[in-house]
Amino acid sequence: MAKLKPEELANFGEKAVKAAMKNGANEAEAFLSETLTTIVGIERNQISKNIRKNDQGLGIRAVYNKAIGFSYTNVLNDKSIEETAIDAFRSAKASKPDKNWSGFAASKKYGATKDTFDKKLIDISSDGLVDIASVMLAEAADYDKRVFVAEGEVQTQLSSRTVVNSCGVEGFDEGTSIECGLATVAREGQEVTPVCMEFNAERVYKIDPKWVGKEAAKQAISSLKARKVGIESFPVIFNQTAFSELLYFTFINAVKADQVQRKQSALEGKIGKKVASELVTIYDDGLMANGLNTWKFDGEGVPCQKTPIIEKGTLRHYLYDGYAAKKDGVESTGNALRRGIAPYMSTPIIEATNFVITPGNKSADELIDDVDNGIIVYSLQGAHSSNPSTGEFSVVGTPAWKIEKGEIAYAIKGAMVAGTIFDVLNNVSALGNNVRKVNQIVAPWITVENVRIIGK
Amino acid sequence: MKSEFAKVIDAGQKLGAEYVEIRAQKLFRTVITTKDSRVEVVRRGIENGAAIRVLFKGVWGFASTGTLEQKQLLDSITEACKMAKASSLQVKEPVKLADIKAVEAKVVLKPKKDPSKVPIGEKIDLVLAEDKTIFDFDKSVKSCTINYLDISGTNYFANSDKSYIEQDKLYLYLVTAVWAREADKMALASDGIGFTTGFEIFQTETPEIVGRRVAKRCVDQLKAKIPKGGTYPAVLGPQIIGIFAHEAFGHLAEADLTMAGSVLIDKLGKKVGAEVVTIIDDGTMEGAIGSYKYDDEGVPAQKTVLIKNGEIVGLMHNRETAQKYGTKPTGNARAEDFRYEPIIRQRNTYLTKGDHSFEELLEGIKFGYYIKNYRGGQANLDGTFQVGVQEAYEIVNGEVGAPVRNVSFSGNTLETLHSVDAVGKDFELNVGVCGKGQAAFVGAGGPHTRVKEVLIGGKA
Numbered sequence: 001m002a003k004l005k006p007e008e009l010a011n012f013g014e015k016a017v018k019a020a021m022k023n024g025a026n027e028a029e030a031f032l033s034e035t036l037t038t039i040v041g042i043e044r045n046q047i048s049k050n051i052r053k054n055d056q057g058l059g060i061r062a063v064y065n066k067a068i069g070f071s072y073t074n075v076l077n078d079k080s081i082e083e084t085a086i087d088a089f090r091s092a093k094a095s096k097p098d099k100n101w102s103g104f105a106a107s108k109k110y111g112a113t114k115d116t117f118d119k120k121l122i123d124i125s126s127d128g129l130v131d132i133a134s135v136m137l138a139e140a141a142d143y144d145k146r147v148f149v150a151e152g153e154v155q156t157q158l159s160s161r162t163v164v165n166s167c168g169v170e171g172f173d174e175g176t177s178i179e180c181g182l183a184t185v186a187r188e189g190q191e192v193t194p195v196c197m198e199f200n201a202e203r204v205y206k207i208d209p210k211w212v213g214k215e216a217a218k219q220a221i222s223s224l225k226a227r228k229v230g231i232e233s234f235p236v237i238f239n240q241t242a243f244s245e246l247l248y249f250t251f252i253n254a255v256k257a258d259q260v261q262r263k264q265s266a267l268e269g270k271i272g273k274k275v276a277s278e279l280v281t282i283y284d285d286g287l288m289a290n291g292l293n294t295w296k297f298d299g300e301g302v303p304c305q306k307t308p309i310i311e312k313g314t315l316r317h318y319l320y321d322g323y324a325a326k327k328d329g330v331e332s333t334g335n336a337l338r339r340g341i342a343p344y345m346s347t348p349i350i351e352a353t354n355f356v357i358t359p360g361n362k363s364a365d366e367l368i369d370d371v372d373n374g375i376i377v378y379s380l381q382g383a384h385s386s387n388p389s390t391g392e393f394s395v396v397g398t399p400a401w402k403i404e405k406g407e408i409a410y411a412i413k414g415a416m417v418a419g420t421i422f423d424v425l426n427n428v429s430a431l432g433n434n435v436r437k438v439n440q441i442v443a444p445w446i447t448v449e450n451v452r453i454i455g456k
Numbered sequence: 457m458k459s460e461f462a463k464v465i466d467a468g469q470k471l472g473a474e475y476v477e478i479r480a481q482k483l484f485r486t487v488i489t490t491k492d493s494r495v496e497v498v499r500r501g502i503e504n505g506a507a508i509r510v511l512f513k514g515v516w517g518f519a520s521t522g523t524l525e526q527k528q529l530l531d532s533i534t535e536a537c538k539m540a541k542a543s544s545l546q547v548k549e550p551v552k553l554a555d556i557k558a559v560e561a562k563v564v565l566k567p568k569k570d571p572s573k574v575p576i577g578e579k580i581d582l583v584l585a586e587d588k589t590i591f592d593f594d595k596s597v598k599s600c601t602i603n604y605l606d607i608s609g610t611n612y613f614a615n616s617d618k619s620y621i622e623q624d625k626l627y628l629y630l631v632t633a634v635w636a637r638e639a640d641k642m643a644l645a646s647d648g649i650g651f652t653t654g655f656e657i658f659q660t661e662t663p664e665i666v667g668r669r670v671a672k673r674c675v676d677q678l679k680a681k682i683p684k685g686g687t688y689p690a691v692l693g694p695q696i697i698g699i700f701a702h703e704a705f706g707h708l709a710e711a712d713l714t715m716a717g718s719v720l721i722d723k724l725g726k727k728v729g730a731e732v733v734t735i736i737d738d739g740t741m742e743g744a745i746g747s748y749k750y751d752d753e754g755v756p757a758q759k760t761v762l763i764k765n766g767e768i769v770g771l772m773h774n775r776e777t778a779q780k781y782g783t784k785p786t787g788n789a790r791a792e793d794f795r796y797e798p799i800i801r802q803r804n805t806y807l808t809k810g811d812h813s814f815e816e817l818l819e820g821i822k823f824g825y826y827i828k829n830y831r832g833g834q835a836n837l838d839g840t841f842q843v844g845v846q847e848a849y850e851i852v853n854g855e856v857g858a859p860v861r862n863v864s865f866s867g868n869t870l871e872t873l874h875s876v877d878a879v880g881k882d883f884e885l886n887v888g889v890c891g892k893g894q895a896a897f898v899g900a901g902g903p904h905t906r907v908k909e910v911l912i913g914g915k916a
Contacts, residue, residue, distance in 0.1 A: 040543065041516075044715055047546050049516035050539035052532075053795055056522060061497070072501035074522035084502075091498040094576040096584075098494050126542035134546060150716035150837065185717040185837055192719050194836040231685055262492060263598040264635045266642065341795060347489075347497050385832030385844020385864060389635055389644040394864035394913035396842040414840055416866055416913035418685065454685040454913050 004034060004056065004076070006162070006172045012081055013164030016060045019085035021166055025062040025092065028085070029104045029165035031299065032058045032076075033343040035157060040129040042152035042182070045141070047133050050126060057344040061104075062088040066097040072345045102326045105300045107168035113175075113304075115290035118204035121156050121176040129154045132209045136182050139213025144186070146224070147217040150195060152182035154209075161343065163301035173296040178202055180209050186220035193223035194398040194413070197241075197379065201437060203290050219378065223399045226413035229455035235374035235429070236417065236451040237367055237403070244441035245383035246393060247355065250421035252440065253388035255309055255317075256335075256350040257324035264389050266422065267315060275315045276425035279360065282309040284319060285442075286334050286353035292437050299338035299348035307333045309355075310425075321350045357443035360431030367432050367445055369406040375453060376401050376408065377417065391421035397453075416454040424448050457524075457622070461614035464529045468510050469616060471537040475511035475553060476616040479752060480504075480524055481794050483609035483625060484572055490583050490602045493591065498576055505794030508532045512540035514550020518797045554778035554785050556755055558618040563749045565624040567654025571606035574655050579604060582663050583630075589667030590634055594675045599635040606655075611752075619754040626652055627745070627897060629887070632666065634674040643861070645674035645846055646831070650745040650887035650897055673829065673847050680861035683848070687909045689824035690865070691817050691851065694884035696827045696843065698900030701735050702805045702890065703833040704841035704869045706900075709737075709762045709770075710788070710800040711777035719839040719870060723768050729873025732810055735763040737772055739787055739803035745887045746805075746899040752798035753789040760786045762805075766873070774800050792894035799892065807902030810879025817878055817906045824851040825912060827865065839869040842913075865910040872907060880904035 013030035020028035034056040041049040057074035058081060069091025073084040132154045140149050160174035181199030185192055196219035200207040238246065254265040267275065286304025288294050297303055300322050308316040320328070321336035336348035368376065377397035386393035397417045402409045432444035461478050468476035487499040505522045506529055517540030519532040571579075583604050590600045606628050613621040629650040636643045647670035651657045692700065708718040715721065720728070739757030741747050748757050753775050762770050773781065774789035777800065789798035818826070829847035844864040850857040867875075880903035890898045 038539075043712070046548050047515070047543045048551065049518060049797070050536075050543055051518040051520075051797065052535055052539060053520045054522065055520070055795060059501075067495065068497045070497050070499040072499070074503060074505065087500055091500055091576055095498045095580060096495045098496070100494075126539045130543045130546065133543075148717050150713075187717060192717055192721075192838045194838045194840060258491075262635070263637055264642075264644070345501060345503075347499060381836055381840065382832065382834045382842030382844050382864060382866075384834070385830070385842070387644055387831070387862060389642045390862070392862035394844065394862055396840055396866050396913075398836055398840055413838075414866060414868065414911065416685070416842070416864070416911060418862075418864075418913045452685070454911065456687060456911065 009162040010164060010170060010172060012058055012076055013162050015078060016058055016081045016085045017164055017166050019082045020060060020062040020089050023086050023089050025064055025089045027063040027104055027166050029061045030058055031338060031344055032162040033159065035159040037155065037157045038129060039153050039155045040133045042133055042137060042149060045137065045149045047130060055342050057342060058084065059344040060085050060088045061347065062092045063101065064089060064092040066099065066101040067092045067095040068098065069095060070347050100327060104165045104167050105169055105302045105322050108303050110171060110296040110303045111287050113287055113294050113296055116175040116203045116294050118176050120205040121178050122158055124156060129156065132180055135209040136180060136213035139210050140182060140184060140217040143214055143217035144221050146186045146188050147220050148185050148187060150183045150185055154180040163297065165301060169301035171297045171301050175295065176203060178205060178207055180207050180212055182212055182216040184216045184220040186224050188224055191224060193220050196220045196223060196399055201292055203292065219399060223411045226411035229402065229412050229415055229453060231454050233450045233452050235371050235447055235449050237371065237376040237445055237447050239378050239445055240436045240438040240441060240443050242377045242380050243443055243446055244438045245380045246421065248440060249383050249386040250388055250391045250393060252352050252355065254391060255319055257318040257320045257328060258350055260318055261324060261327055266391055270315045273315055274313050275422060276310050276313045277428040278313040279428050279431060280313055280425055281311050281358040283307065283356045284309055284335065284352050285356050288354040288356065291354035293353040293440060298334040299336040302332045302334045302336065304334040304353060319350050319352060321348055324350065352440045354442050355440045357441065359433050359435050359444040362430055362432050364432055364434045364445055367430055367447055368403055368408065370430060371403045372405060374403045375412065376403055380417065393421065394418040418452045418454060457612045458614065458620050460526055464533055465614060465616050467530055468533045468537060471534065473510035473512050473537055477509045478506060478614050479791065479794060480506040480612040481609065483607055485607045486579065488579055488583050488604040490587055492599055493584065493587050495580055503793065507791065507794045507797065508536050509797055510536045510540060511551060512537050513544035514547045515540045515544045516551060520795050551776055552779045553775040556617065556775065556785060559621055559750065559754055561621045561750065563623040565626050567626060569655035570608065571628060571655045572608045582658055586632065586663035586667040589664045590671040593668060593671035596636040596638045596675055596678060597634060597671055598637045601633045603631045605629040613754050615754055621750050621754055623750055628655065628657060630666065632670045634670050636674045636678055638678045641678050643674050643677035645670050645677060648887050651743055652745060652747055653743045676859055677861050680859035683825065683860040683863045683912055685913055687911050689821050690907050690910050691826045692905050692907060693828040694901050694903060695829045695886050697807050697902035697905045698886050699830050699833045699843055701807050701902060702802055702898060702900040703835045704872065705735060706737065706802045706805045707835050708839065708869060709772055711771040711773045711781065712800045713837060714771055715777065715780065716837065718837040720768060726768060727766050728768050728870050729763060729766040730876045731766050732879045733763055733766050733873055733876050734808040736761050736808060737802050737805045741804050744804045744885060744899045745897045746803035751787040751789045752791045755785045755787040755789065757787040757803065772800050772802065774798065790896050792896060796894045801892065801896045802890065802898050804885060804899030806885060806900065807879065807905060809881055809883050809903050812878045812880050814880060814904050817880055817904055818851055818854045821851045821854055826851050826856050835869065840866065841869055842866040864913045866913060867910050872910065875908040876905060877908050878906040
């Protein structure tokens with residue numbers, strides 16, 4: 001493994017900052033990331049590919065006369081770093097000043113994180129990942145002959161990030177993750193089910209491939225013999241995947257401070273006001289133990305933290321990076337994200353970390369028991385086409401099942417779910433105790449009353 | 457590069473690989489982001505890297521590395537072979553590749569105005585001119601984000617079938633989002649244009665034209681009402697028919713997804729749509745964003761007919777799926793960059809022209825919707841699709857009426873293909889970025905088209 005030592009990374013960062021300053025920058029900030037990814041891929045019922053990706057690089061922001069230039073490189077040597085720093089400075093010089101620019105982050109002590117690194121995930125061999133994939137495949141195949149595994153994968157990742165700036169910030173953090181998942185369909189006669197996906201994602205080696213394989217197969221089989229429903233308002237139980245899709249493209253955008261400041265958010269001026277049912281409490285917790293998005297510091301070197309967003313239905317806080325925070329005269333909440341497979345290539349944007357919805361005390365079965373005539377949805381098709389500004393969405397719930405008299409009655413197909421996220425949050429009537437991590441969300445199943453379903 | 461690559465291929469074959477492929481890139485990228493007339497950042501970067509793929513006892517091994525150094529490439533090929541070996545014992549159906557003719561080629565682009573040579577200041581001025589047009593359009597415009605992107609450089613390809621290709625790459629992409637607000641009404645509109653031509657294209661696609669188009673769409677939405685939910689006839693504009701051709705149908709005809717269980721699995725040679733429906737995926741359209749000379753397996757791009765007069769006549773293939781189907785690869789294997797392995801992607805996918813005027817399409821619709829511009833779309837292997845819409849109007853008694861918002865429509869792909877009953881004589885190709893685990897620039901389009909029914913997801 002071509003892994004650089006923390007000192008080497010810090011050294012490259014310092015060199016970049018120094019080179020930018022020496023050439024005339026007023027301020028500079030270097031961000032380095034290194035990612036090693038191993039994937040065993042499944043296609044059409046068998047393991048078909050093995051992938052190893054090694055990516056490292058440095059990005060530097062240089063400020064000149066309040067204008068910002070950014071340049072990156074994946075060639076880490078002294079010469080390349082110097083050239084990259086100079087290029088960033090040149091871009092800043094060619095750009096226009098931003099009168100609101102008020103500097104990079106100042107140095108602060110970082111909090112401790114827990115369960116974000118597991119040496120076992122570094123030591124695991126390709127053979128080990130092949131075994132995990134085989135277990136998932138065998139479970140799915142044993143469940144029912146009508147199940148077909150469209151695709152799947154087992155992935156481990158080791159990544160590190162380093163930040164250095166001219167205001168004294170210097171940070172290093174590294175973490176691991178593992179993910180295993182399957183996408184299945186079931187076929188019977190002319191009928192094909194929608195794709196059903198199940199997965200486990202953790203920062204430490206604590207996954208259950210047997211459950212994933214079985215659950216993915218079970219969902220596909222129970223999606224057979226789907227029927228249409230009419231046009232009606234129902235109580236809807238959203239599982240974590242469905243709710244995360246809905247929230248990510250609507251509400252999470254609405255609480256980003258830059259969107260509020262730029263008049264793009266329906267939550268402008270709503271701090272301290274009721275925006276959701278009293279049952280709803282949400283924190284953004286960048287330090288959550290074993291959180292999929294837990295790091296000691298964010299993409300600007302600001303310490304990650306736990307920030308209350310909604311407490312018992314009342315909006316408490318927006319998500320901030322350094323720039324938006326200074327505009328509002330508050331502290332950054334540590335939500336500046338360097339996005340993507342190669343974070344060093346990107347400049348920070350505001351993003352949620354672990355968006356934790358406080359669970360209730362009902363089991364999944366009890367939530368279903370409580371619904372007399374409603375729907376349960378496992379995924380939403382088209383959530384990315386929601387309107388992040390107004391919170392309006394109009395998506396297809398798939399896979400989804402009809403609930404009648406407290407029992408799952410039958411699969412439904414082609415049912416659209418429409419409304420606004422703010423109505424959804426106000427109409428939350430129950431939360432389960434079955435918490436799971438899915439993308440940015442950490443949540444239980446959630447029952448929402450009076451959701452518009454357009455079936456045919 | 458050729459002799460360095462040959463050594464790596466040789467090393468792979470000595471390790472026992474039955475097929476070896478190397479792709480490398482030397483690309484240069486510029487991104488400019490403005491937010492509300494402020495230049496947030498100018499980003500530039502160099503991306504060098506290589507991807508090595510081997511077929512080892514019927515299993516793929518893939519290793520990517522952010523360097524072009526010979527030693528790293530040799531390490532990577534060892535790694536790729538070792539990993540593939542780990543799962544080769546499990547394989548039931550070994551992967552085989554369709555034969556292709558070896559290609560030796562050099563594709564050199566000579567744009568009139570090479571974006572990598574255009575000064576940063578000129579690019580910033582372009583973006584700020586668009587920003588100004590947008591804010592000047594109407595005082596209800598409250599916010600605007602513009603992202604300008606150019607990518608230029610060269611991709612290198614070699615494989616153990618004795619192909620060696622050097623291919624210049626050039627992309628221009630301009631994405632705009634506009635927010636408007638009036639009292640408690642909010643609206644958002646977005647627009648993306650892209651080309652594989654030089655910077656001179658902005659003399660015809662001027663920032664003023666682009667800015668005014670997206671600003672108008674946004675401001676018009678403030679007057680829009682929420683539509684009725686239910687099943688209605690609709691006229692789909694070129695943007696919408698494009699996303700339908702790409703999302704709802706195209707993905708199902710990507711042979712890897714077809715074999716993964718899409719509803720087209722047993723439909724080759726069968727009628728799946730109305731006689732007026734012909735859908736093509738074309739990688740050879742000059743200057744279009746989804747066009748290229750050779751794909752990332754070294755196969756020449758081509759024009760692939762998917763549906764002819766309602767009948768499925770072809771699928772999109774890479775070498776692996778072509779072998780399975782006993783047919784020829786269609787040149788659809790694309791990789792986002794060196795970090796990814798090539799997979800089957802669409803290029804420029806469109807419905808071909810018919811003979812109706814726009815007015816003729818509207819005729820006879822008592823009440824329905826004219827759906828003009830989308831926000832996003834997604835399809836499932838079972839043929840369920842959803843398209844979120846940013847611009848749509850009612851059709852009342854054969855005429856375009858009031859604008860509606862928060863509309864999205866869905867349906868079943870095959871039912872909708874049968875429900876197409878008239879195709880327009882106009883044509884437009886638009887630009888998108890498709891995500892299938894990795895991003896790809898794609899073109900999509902067609903003429904205005906009428907469908908007998910789609911399901912509109914509204915509120916009332």
